[in-house]
Amino acid sequence: MTAQTTQPPAPASADPMISLVGVGKRYPDGTVAVADLSFDVPAGELLCLVGPSGCGKTTTMKMINRLVEPTSGRILVDGEDVAHTDPTRLRRRIGYVIQQIGLFPHLTVRANVATVPRLLGWDRARIRARVAEMLELVGLDPAAMGGRYPHELSGGQQQRVGVARALAADPPVLLMDEPFSAIDPVARDRLQGEFRRLQREIRKTVVFVTHDLDEAIRLGDRIAVFRQGGRLEQIDPPARVLGRPATDFVADFTGADRALRRLSVTPLRRDDLAPPRQAGPVGGATDLAGKSGTQAGTAVASDAAATGAVRSAPVPVQVGASLREALSALLAQDGEAIDVYAGDMPAGVLTPAALHAALRRSVAADTAGAGAGVSGAGEQA
Numbered sequence: 001m002t003a004q005t006t007q008p009p010a011p012a013s014a015d016p017m018i019s020l021v022g023v024g025k026r027y028p029d030g031t032v033a034v035a036d037l038s039f040d041v042p043a044g045e046l047l048c049l050v051g052p053s054g055c056g057k058t059t060t061m062k063m064i065n066r067l068v069e070p071t072s073g074r075i076l077v078d079g080e081d082v083a084h085t086d087p088t089r090l091r092r093r094i095g096y097v098i099q100q101i102g103l104f105p106h107l108t109v110r111a112n113v114a115t116v117p118r119l120l121g122w123d124r125a126r127i128r129a130r131v132a133e134m135l136e137l138v139g140l141d142p143a144a145m146g147g148r149y150p151h152e153l154s155g156g157q158q159q160r161v162g163v164a165r166a167l168a169a170d171p172p173v174l175l176m177d178e179p180f181s182a183i184d185p186v187a188r189d190r191l192q193g194e195f196r197r198l199q200r201e202i203r204k205t206v207v208f209v210t211h212d213l214d215e216a217i218r219l220g221d222r223i224a225v226f227r228q229g230g231r232l233e234q235i236d237p238p239a240r241v242l243g244r245p246a247t248d249f250v251a252d253f254t255g256a257d258r259a260l261r262r263l264s265v266t267p268l269r270r271d272d273l274a275p276p277r278q279a280g281p282v283g284g285a286t287d288l289a290g291k292s293g294t295q296a297g298t299a300v301a302s303d304a305a306a307t308g309a310v311r312s313a314p315v316p317v318q319v320g321a322s323l324r325e326a327l328s329a330l331l332a333q334d335g336e337a338i339d340v341y342a343g344d345m346p347a348g349v350l351t352p353a354a355l356h357a358a359l360r361r362s363v364a365a366d367t368a369g370a371g372a373g374v375s376g377a378g379e380q381a
């Protein structure tokens, strides 16, 4: 099946790092886990695979590093057909982080992180330096933690070691299968935030499996929504998946979660905006200003939702309007930037990327229980 696609916001390279072309997997017992799947992952992109349990996310991921062999189609990594690549050589170029962590229990943290560099025959000094660098990168003190064994670490610390180990040989590609799902919500929230920052720095090509739509929204440059049988329903940036579900299935899947409601109840802030393009007041903003003004967005969101007037009317978006209204206005302008007003004065410019950042901010605040305005609005809605 061909999914509806749009281009990612800023692909780092014209050539995809990962390509799946008509890939299928039928297990020996006849189960079709994946049917005719095609998508590309540009270099430097973090793509989240989401969908209900058993829809083929893990199978798809494992076919990329040949832990599972496809029964049809082709998979290319950096232009090379993985079917013709020695699996061991392939896996040294593809970091792999899984929910069960998979650290070697009888090896110290240091030795765990050194696994692939050792296999690659690096000299001891280089390995030592690299291990220390990786542990620091994931927020672990090499001196304090390096000599410990996995059972002497918390779940979150073990998962950090898993990430450090996957990154140690500097692979261009990372596969992550529900890496944070076995960790308590507070530690998971912190790890997600740290991983997002880390990814901005290292810009790996990442395929990240999760069943948690909020996690996908927070982390993904794009989200691929799967349904049973490994069928790809939509692959798009998060704001577009939420704002323009390509199929009824995607609408149901996202609707069953709280993300759309979150969009509706999260106010647009002035600091979400780039500087204004024009200085003067605008006609037509006054009506809306009279209704919305610069009050807290919670009242605005529920007011707008109640009347429906703001979403359908071609009036300027106000600071304090909901992200959902802002998204509707952006989409009405074909996804280009829009001017946002405070009263009848321009307050700034909103781009799709800035809206995505605002959405991430709201998910993070909600998860941490710190977003008083947001959760207040949620209760009200």
Ligand SMILES: Nc1ncnc2c1ncn2[C@@H]1O[C@H](COP(=O)(O)OP(=O)(O)OP(=O)(O)O)[C@@H](O)[C@H]1O
Pocket (backbone or CB within 6 Å): 027, 028, 029, 031, 032, 033, 051, 052, 053, 054, 055, 056, 057, 058, 059, 060, 211
């Ligand atoms: N070795 C196997 N033999 C037969 N069927 C399998 C095998 N591995 C997976 N399956 C089936 O393939 C389908 C897809 O499984 P997969 O693990 O890829 O799904 P998933 O989306 O990752 O699920 P979850 O979110 O529950 O981990 C399921 O119906 C599963 O039962």
